[in-house]
Amino acid sequence: MNRKTTFYSPHFRKEVTEEYIVTYLINTNGELKVTYNYYQGLLKSLKNRDKKKFFSIIHNLPANISLYAKKCNTTLLNMEHYLVNAFDYDLSNGLIEGTNNVIKQIKHTAYGYRKFSHLKARVMLIKGLYNPFTA
Numbered sequence: 001m002n003r004k005t006t007f008y009s010p011h012f013r014k015e016v017t018e019e020y021i022v023t024y025l026i027n028t029n030g031e032l033k034v035t036y037n038y039y040q041g042l043l044k045s046l047k048n049r050d051k052k053k054f055f056s057i058i059h060n061l062p063a064n065i066s067l068y069a070k071k072c073n074t075t076l077l078n079m080e081h082y083l084v085n086a087f088d089y090d091l092s093n094g095l096i097e098g099t100n101n102v103i104k105q106i107k108h109t110a111y112g113y114r115k116f117s118h119l120k121a122r123v124m125l126i127k128g129l130y131n132p133f134t135a
Contacts, residue, residue, distance in 0.1 A: 038061075
């Protein structure tokens with residue numbers, strides 16, 4: 001959230017910052033304010049990899065929080081075992097998912113390959129796993 005840069009808002013009819021808009025909106029509704037603080041607490045604890053704070057937030061849910069946040073919290077509680085592992089280990093399948101996406105894009109762009117070896121060569125060239133000039 002940008003706290004210093006101002007811009008003209010036609011809704012407020014004056015120069016405002018993003019912080020001003022967020023503060024104004026969360027102060028208009030108590031449920032929205034509680035839900036916003038819940039969400040920000042989750043984001044901050046995830047960013048800092050603070051496992052204790054994260055689980056204290058989802059176990060101590062405020063009473064007047066929105067229905068959607070309650071559903072989200074129920075899902076988080078159901079997946080608690082997996083979330084503990086996510087905090088404890090730095091493993092991710094992001095690289096594999098990225099490679100799968102590259103392969104799908106190559107297949108889509110080429111409208112199919114006659115030989116698997118051609119597709120494999122193309123993927124290896126694009127991913128930088130093979131350089132024909134040094135081989």
